[in-house]
Amino acid sequence: xxxxxxxxxxxxxxxRTLNRKLTENTAATFSIPAAxxxxxxxxxxxxxxHVLFYNLTSPDQILAVFPExxxxxxxxxxxxILLENSPAWRTEALSHQVSLPQLKELDWxxxxxxxxxxVSRMAVPTCLVQLKMEDPCPSAGGEPVSTVTVELSRESLxxxxxxxxxxxxxxxxxxx
Amino acid sequence: MQLHFAKDVLPDSVGTDFQNLNKFNExxxxxxxxxxxxxxxxxxxxxxxxxxxxxxxxxPQGALKKNLTTEQVKEDLLTLxxxxxxxxxxxxxWGQHYAALSRLAVGQTLxxxxxxxxxxxxxxxxxxxxxxxxxxxxxxxxxxxxKGNSTENVFMELTLPQFYNFLxxxxxxxxxxxxxx
Numbered sequence: 001x002x003x004x005x006x007x008x009x010x011x012x013x014x015x016r017t018l019n020r021k022l023t024e025n026t027a028a029t030f031s032i033p034a035a036x037x038x039x040x041x042x043x044x045x046x047x048x049x050h051v052l053f054y055n056l057t058s059p060d061q062i063l064a065v066f067p068e069x070x071x072x073x074x075x076x077x078x079x080x081i082l083l084e085n086s087p088a089w090r091t092e093a094l095s096h097q098v099s100l101p102q103l104k105e106l107d108w109x110x111x112x113x114x115x116x117x118x119v120s121r122m123a124v125p126t127c128l129v130q131l132k133m134e135d136p137c138p139s140a141g142g143e144p145v146s147t148v149t150v151e152l153s154r155e156s157l158x159x160x161x162x163x164x165x166x167x168x169x170x171x172x173x174x175x176x
Numbered sequence: 177m178q179l180h181f182a183k184d185v186l187p188d189s190v191g192t193d194f195q196n197l198n199k200f201n202e203x204x205x206x207x208x209x210x211x212x213x214x215x216x217x218x219x220x221x222x223x224x225x226x227x228x229x230x231x232x233x234x235x236p237q238g239a240l241k242k243n244l245t246t247e248q249v250k251e252d253l254l255t256l257x258x259x260x261x262x263x264x265x266x267x268x269x270w271g272q273h274y275a276a277l278s279r280l281a282v283g284q285t286l287x288x289x290x291x292x293x294x295x296x297x298x299x300x301x302x303x304x305x306x307x308x309x310x311x312x313x314x315x316x317x318x319x320x321x322x323k324g325n326s327t328e329n330v331f332m333e334l335t336l337p338q339f340y341n342f343l344x345x346x347x348x349x350x351x352x353x354x355x356x357x
Contacts, residue, residue, distance in 0.1 A: 053308050093306035100316055100333040106345050110352040116285040120241050124282055125356040127349050129291075133332050148330050150291045150321055157350050160294055164343045167296060167315065171336070174313070 002029060004077060011081045014041040015048040015089060044078075051082050052089050059083065101133035101146060127152040239270065240281050246271035292327060293320035315339050 006029050013022055018041055027037035047065065056062050062079045107130045115121055130149045138144040152160070208226065215225045235256075239249050250267035254260070298315040312335070319330040334342060 049306070052306060055307065055309060090307060093304065094310065094312070097301070097304045097306065099314075100331045103317075103332050103334045103338050103342065106342055108345060108349045110349060110356075112356055113285060116282075118241060118281045118284050119243070119278065121243055122282055122285075123356065124285065125353045126287070127353060129346075129349070131330075131332065148289075148319070148321065150289050150319065151287045152291050153287070154353055156291050157346065157353065160291075161343075161346055161350060163294055163296065164339075164346060167298065167339070168343060171298065171313070171339075 002031075006030070007074075007077055008081050010041065011044050011048060011078065012085060014044040015085070018042060018045055047078075048082060048085075048089070051086060052093060055090075057083070057086065096136050099136055101135040103131060104134045104145075105132035106130070125154060127154075127157055235266075236270065236277065240277055243278070246274075287322075290322045291319060292322050294318070295320075 010022075010026050010029070022041055023034060023038045026032075026041055027034045030037065030040070032040070050056075050065065051062055056065070059079050062082055063075060066075045066078075109128045111126050111128065113122060113124045113126055128149060128151050130147060132145065132147050135142070135144045135146070207229075211225055211229055215221060235249065235252060238244075239252075244252075246267045249270045250263050253263035253266055258266070295318040296315060298313060301310045301312045301314055303310050315334045315336070315338075317332050317334065319332075321328050321330060
């Protein structure tokens with residue numbers, strides 16, 4: 001390998017996706033034939049995902065994965081790279097996990113209704129809530145971001161707060 | 177106007193009629209049915225009575241819309257030609273039921289995408305295909321929104337921080353609404 005950074009790059013990129021471009025770049029960077037480059041990125045991909053899945057967090061755990069005869073310095077270097085990137089990979093995997101659309105943004109506004117077709121003068125407050133949601137795994141051709149605007153009367157808002165309060169109490173029991 | 181015709185027949189039943197009027201915002205069929213019964217009881221045909229009530233209903237409807245006082249309703253009735261005794265009775269009934277009637281009218285106010293129901297569940301994510309062991313709490317909400325005549329379900333998921341933020345924002349919205357109490 002030409003440099004430590006080159007090793008690091010190929011590890012990080014192979015974790016994400018494997019494609020021909022990566023293989024070509026790797027072959028060029030490491031001056032190895034394409035077949036070997038393909039095997040290299042595939043192996044690195046499998047290795048990094050293995051580490052992530054089993055949450056191997058100590059150097060010994062990762063070192064144990066390598067075969068006995070593996071080049072010692074290279075083994076240590078790769079282990080170090082994997083350890084450094086694991087937290088970021090874990091966060092990324094969690095944010096992309098299968099899930100219902102996630103609430104990304106919440107905006108609200110309180111209006112005072114002053115008149116309507118059935119009553120000429122009134123002063124009734126009402127609340128508009130806009131929820132922006134993002135689907136982490138949208139279906140092909142589907143839109144990941146969706147927006148819903150909902151109107152709440154005072155009673156509805158009270159009922160919601162009631163429900164949310166109960167959730168909060170139950171969460172306190174579970175988490176505490 | 178037909179009010180002259182009704183002067184002799186209406187006296188006692190004005191009270192029951194007001195129960196009907198309380199429902200004029202809702203089930204007009206039941207109202208029509210009760211009118212027909214009333215017509216039968218007093219030996220008159222339902223048709224003219226229905227027309228009569230249509231005119232009569234104009235008074236409370238307009239009174240609700242304009243937030244009229246008992247006095248104003250009585251004056252209007254007298255101007256229309258209803259006799260003193262009945263106008264007084266009618267307007268005092270109006271005074272009694274006004275609160276309930278105006279609540280009904282306000283409740284009819286147009287609402288866009290009204291939130292009808294909220295269901296929720298929360299749990300712990302145990303593992304994913306990428307990470308064998310996880311331990312994150314998630315909250316799933318289902319909001320039922322009225323769109324026209326049908327309802328639409330909106331599903332979403334919140335992490336703990338998002339949930340606390342949601343709760344906080346809703347409390348702020350409520351505090352803002354309380355200012356108008």
